[in-house]
Amino acid sequence: MLRYTIRRVLQLALVVLVLSVLLFAWLRALPGGPVSALLGDRGTAESRAQLREALGLDDPIFVQYFAFLGRALTGDFGTSTGVSPGKPAMELFLERFPATIELSIAAIVIALIGAIPLGYLAARRRGGWFDNASVVGSMIGISIPIFFLAFLLKYLLAIKLGWLPTGGRQSAGLDATRVTGFFVLDGLLTREWDASLDALRHLLLPALALSSIPFAVIFRITRASVLDVMDEDYVRTARSKGLAKRIVRDRHILRNAMLPVVTTVGLQTGALLSGAVLTETVFSWQGVGQALAVGFERKDFPVLQVVIIAAAMAYVLVNLIVDLSYAAIDPRIRTAGKVG
Template structure:
């Protein structure tokens, strides 16, 4: 198991290096560039040349990339010019990262809690009305754009019915104590349960909007996987031996059917980070997604590079954890 983890860690390092190179080259190919964003209307040829020399942009590209790597390893990405002008870009990331993780976590919990049970039940009742309705529902979940569903949820439940908050992470009138940056967890740690409940209410609508596509994918993969396992010889053999349904479901069906589902859950985490850009924008939710949207609009290259790079690192780490979980469920994976 240790050799398997070490091998995956080495692969992860290679992937992160390639991603860092792609981010580095992409940001330098954007129109305007860092110098124009920092100088704005004050950009004269003399000032541009001086700033390029100060930033090392007059050096060969491979030298710039090496310096970029060294700064990235120490968290030095420069100062924000658009999202929070004057603030260190890495600090912007640290401030907003918990918000996106909290949102993605709640969305993933909703998707898994609904997708796996409903997928299993639909497979067990193949061809029934429940199965057909579930398939239609999953197709709608994939087809409806996240931002459109977010606007609908916001209009119905926040604006028309006033059941839930319209935007934000927490009511500004609540003087909550900040510990970790995760508002729900902070309220539990400090026993400010009203702050936790208010944060949860602010999470419900964006989490539901963000969870629709992962739910639909997890549901369909679970259903297809369970159907495949139900047709296996060892399941029929277990049934012929007179084993109880509980034993057959737990030991033979679910354990084997969950292998592709675990991989799917890991891959959907990346989709949650992408969908968060639109969802956070609709609900004015102060996370990485909103920061990325603002950074694109205002050409804040420092925030762009740290958010994109760290989001990619997060996605790679999640996939590493998924590989480890896969190896725990199926020991045969460790030898591949």
């Protein structure tokens, strides 16, 4: 297991290195580049030349890249020019990162709580009305764009019915103690129950919108996987031996059916940031997704750099956890790695 872990870590480190090269090249290929982002349209030719020299943009491209890599390894991505002018990009990212993590965790928890049981039940009732309705519902969930669903939920549940807040992470004027940056958790840690409940009410609506695609994908994978496992010989053998339904379900069906589901959950968790950009914008959620959207709009290169690098590392880390979990569940993965 240790050798397998080390090999996967080295592979993923190489992936992050390649991504840093692509990010470096892409940002410098954007119209205007860092100089225009810092000076705007009013910069003179002299000031532009001075800034290019100060930023080292006249150096050879390889020298620029290694300088960029060195600063990135120390957390120095420069100062925000558009999202929060004057604030270090890393500091801004660290302030907003808990908001996106809180939203992403809530979304994937909602998806898991609903999708896995429904997928199992749909497979057990294959061909029935519940199965057909669930499949149609999952197809609708995959097809509806997140931003449209977010606006729809916001209008129905927040504006029309008034059940939930329209946006933000917490009600304005609420005196809440900040500990971790996770507002729901902060309220629990400080025993400010009203603050925790208020943060949870603000969290529910964007989390529902963001969970739609993971919910639909995990449901379909769970249903398909359970159907495959139910037709296996060892399941029929277990039933013919007279084992209790609970034992057959837990030990023989669900345990084996969860292998592809684990992979799917990891991929969907890593991909939540793309949906979070739209969701956070619709609900005025002060996370890194909203910062990324504003950064693109205002050409805030320092913020774009730190958010994209962090998103790539988060995706890679999630995939590493999934790989290790998969290897722990199915020892054949480790055995195949040793043979290869």
